[in-house]
Amino acid sequence: xxxxxxxxxxxxxxxxxxxxxxxxxxxxxxxxxxxxxxxxxxxxxxxxxxxxxxxxxxxxxxxxxxxxxxxxxxxxxxxxxxxxxxxxxxxxxxxxxxxxxxxxxxxxxxxxxxxxxxxxxxxxxxxxxxxxxxxxxxxxxxxxxxxxxxxxxxxxxxxxxxxxxxxxxxxxxxxxxxxxxxxxxxxxxxxxxxxxxxxxxxxxxxxxxxxxxxxxxxxxxxxxxxxxxxxxxxxxxxxxxxxxxxxxxxxx
Amino acid sequence: xxxxxxxxxxxxxxxxxxxxxxxxxxxxxxxxxxxxxxxxxxxxxxxxxxxxxxxxxxxxxxxxxxxxxxxxxxxxxxxxxxxxxxxxxxxxxxxxxxxxxxxxxxxxxxxxxxxxxxxxxxxxxxxxxxxxxxxxxxxxxxxxxxxxxxxxxxxxxxxxxxxxxxxxxxxxxxxxxxxxxxxxxxxxxxxxxxxxxxxxxxxxxxxxxxxxxxxxxxxxxxxxxxxxxxxxxxxxxxxxxxxxxxxxxxxx
DNA sequence: AAGTGGTCTAGACCACCTT
DNA sequence: AGGTGGTCTAGACCACTTA
Numbered sequence: 001x002x003x004x005x006x007x008x009x010x011x012x013x014x015x016x017x018x019x020x021x022x023x024x025x026x027x028x029x030x031x032x033x034x035x036x037x038x039x040x041x042x043x044x045x046x047x048x049x050x051x052x053x054x055x056x057x058x059x060x061x062x063x064x065x066x067x068x069x070x071x072x073x074x075x076x077x078x079x080x081x082x083x084x085x086x087x088x089x090x091x092x093x094x095x096x097x098x099x100x101x102x103x104x105x106x107x108x109x110x111x112x113x114x115x116x117x118x119x120x121x122x123x124x125x126x127x128x129x130x131x132x133x134x135x136x137x138x139x140x141x142x143x144x145x146x147x148x149x150x151x152x153x154x155x156x157x158x159x160x161x162x163x164x165x166x167x168x169x170x171x172x173x174x175x176x177x178x179x180x181x182x183x184x185x186x187x188x189x190x191x192x193x194x195x196x197x198x199x200x201x202x203x204x205x206x207x208x209x210x211x212x213x214x215x216x217x218x219x220x221x222x223x224x225x226x227x228x229x230x231x232x233x234x235x236x237x238x239x240x241x242x243x244x245x246x247x248x249x250x251x252x
Numbered sequence: 253x254x255x256x257x258x259x260x261x262x263x264x265x266x267x268x269x270x271x272x273x274x275x276x277x278x279x280x281x282x283x284x285x286x287x288x289x290x291x292x293x294x295x296x297x298x299x300x301x302x303x304x305x306x307x308x309x310x311x312x313x314x315x316x317x318x319x320x321x322x323x324x325x326x327x328x329x330x331x332x333x334x335x336x337x338x339x340x341x342x343x344x345x346x347x348x349x350x351x352x353x354x355x356x357x358x359x360x361x362x363x364x365x366x367x368x369x370x371x372x373x374x375x376x377x378x379x380x381x382x383x384x385x386x387x388x389x390x391x392x393x394x395x396x397x398x399x400x401x402x403x404x405x406x407x408x409x410x411x412x413x414x415x416x417x418x419x420x421x422x423x424x425x426x427x428x429x430x431x432x433x434x435x436x437x438x439x440x441x442x443x444x445x446x447x448x449x450x451x452x453x454x455x456x457x458x459x460x461x462x463x464x465x466x467x468x469x470x471x472x473x474x475x476x477x478x479x480x481x482x483x484x485x486x487x488x489x490x491x492x493x494x495x496x497x498x499x500x501x502x503x504x
Numbered sequence: 505a506a507g508t509g510g511t512c513t514a515g516a517c518c519a520c521c522t523t
Numbered sequence: 524a525g526g527t528g529g530t531c532t533a534g535a536c537c538a539c540t541t542a
Contacts, residue, residue: 007510007511007512008511008512009511009512014454017453017454033526033527033528034527034528035526035527043512043513044512044513044514045513045514045515046298046511046512046513046514047511047512047513049528049529050511050512052528053305057309057451057464057465058451058453058454059450059451063527063528063529064520064521064527064528065519065520065521065527065528065529066519066520066521066522066526066527066528067520067521067522067527067528068526068527068528069527069528190500192498192499192500193497193498193499194496194497194498195447195469195496195497195498195499196469196492196495196496196497197449197450197467197468197469197492198311198449198467198492199309199310199311199465199467200310201269201310202266202269202310212309213309213451215449215450215451215467215492216449217447217448217449217469240448240449240450240467241450243448244446244447244448245445245446245447245448246444246445246446246447247444247445247447247499248442248444259529259530259531260530260531261530261531285507285508285509286508286509287507287508295531295532296531296532296533297532297533297534298530298531298532298533299530299531299532301509301510302530302531304509315508315509315510316508316509316539316540317508317509317510317538317539317540318507318508318509318538318539318540318541319508319509319539319540319541320507320508320509321508321509
């Protein structure tokens with residue numbers, strides 16, 4: 001109960017949010033049912049549902065049909081919050097570091113490879129400095145840990161650069177895939193990371209099994225060769241509620 | 253029109269989403285009005301509104317009362333997508349780099365300072381390795397460019413470390429605030445960045461004027477002294493639709 | 505004034521979970 | 524069977540924008 005500003009559904013949402021923020025409702029706790037809220041706020045069902053929707057889209061609450069609404073846990077699982085060794089040029093494929101970390105923890109990462117030759121998305125084309133019509137080879141994976149999806153990633157190579165290489169095959173490259181680029185005369189010299197937050201599309205929501213209201217971190221790692229030409233982009237889509245990117249600077 | 257899976261409102265949303273993704277509806281274009289959609293899908297108003305809500309929460313669409321629904325622009329404005337010179341230990345306060353960049357572009361960054369002594373949020377306490385009850389000095393700012401808010405940031409110092417220093421005053425520290433730490437015998441030696449995506453709370457939505465469905469990137473930069481003790485956390489909250497973090501690795 | 509979206513109600517039927 | 528959330532309808536009134 002409170003005399004807040006604005007519309008009824010906002011007042012309901014504000015009240016519930018405050019109860020969550022002050023700890024009156026703890027993570028995992030069940031919220032009052034729709035029926036209860038209808039009674040205590042003298043609101044219609046649609047109105048209390050709209051309030052609950054707001055909290056869901058803020059990432060504070062999740063709903064489960066037949067069970068109820070629950071306060072979401074802040075689950076930055078420790079074994080997902082890995083470190084990126086920014087000096088490691090040899091293993092600049094991010095997932096290699098993760099996989100090594102995961103194996104140390106006794107968990108088995110997996111992921112089926114999908115290789116295709118396509119037009120790149122606009123973002124990727126910009127990063128690889130490709131003109132309209134220039135294609136790419138895309139090597140995509142949904143990565144699973146203990147059969148649960150935890151990240152999606154893809155590596156894009158300009159088609160013209162790798163057209164006769166092993167990278168076209170739908171098989172794992174033993175060791176470092178960047179080695180293939182080196183064999184082709186494009187040894188990596190440096191890379192840039194571009195990090196942004198966005199909402200997942202429905203496909204990603206399904207593939208990563210993220211609840212509504214969960215943004216993803218999109219990390220694009222652009223690799224450049226000796227001539228400073230971008231030769232590949234490694235893209236990772238990471239659920240915001242499971243992952244925290246860590247960069248270490250200036251460590252000896 | 254299409255025979256998709258699932259509920260009616262999902263089919264409507266899927267259709268509209270496809271039109272956006274294929275470019276049939278371009279960024280900035282107006283979507284069909286609710287009335288039109290009711291007609292073409294033979295759905296009730298609540299149902300088409302639910303479909304439109306979905307697209308809004310995916311960050312694809314925005315609505316404007318009295319005007320209509322519009323396809324959102326992917327506005328990673330170039331002058332916000334700044335570079336982080338990761339080697340610059342002396343000006344590791346991120347905003348200093350940004351402000352210099354902005355001034356180069358002839359834009360005037362501003363931001364009112366707010367200094368307070370409080371209990372730190374759980375995240376900050378973890379990063380500063382503080383026990384229950386140990387306070388911090390928080391120096392917070394909402395940064396404006398040309399009177400438009402574009403980022404929120406705060407720096408947290410353990411109270412015990414800075415209790416008699418200039419950092420307690422609600423005035424700008426000329427030069428580098430980390431210099432004050434150095435004077436106190438805690439010269440910064442290295443720092444870690446922790447990056448995560450999350451949804452803004454209503455306060456941040458208001459302060460940063462982000463439309464619904466826009467996640468933020470939260471960047472925490474933890475500074476350590478010679479004894480490897482964390483001495484300050486600089487936290488930045490960056491609207492995901494305006495900013496792209498760039499890290500450069502291995503550049504000469 | 506007419507068109508657009510924003511809030512709210514009352515009621516119906518369905519799907520899922522627990523007992 | 525009874526409670527919970529999920530989808531959908533029909534209609535009302537309000538607020539904002541454009542002409």
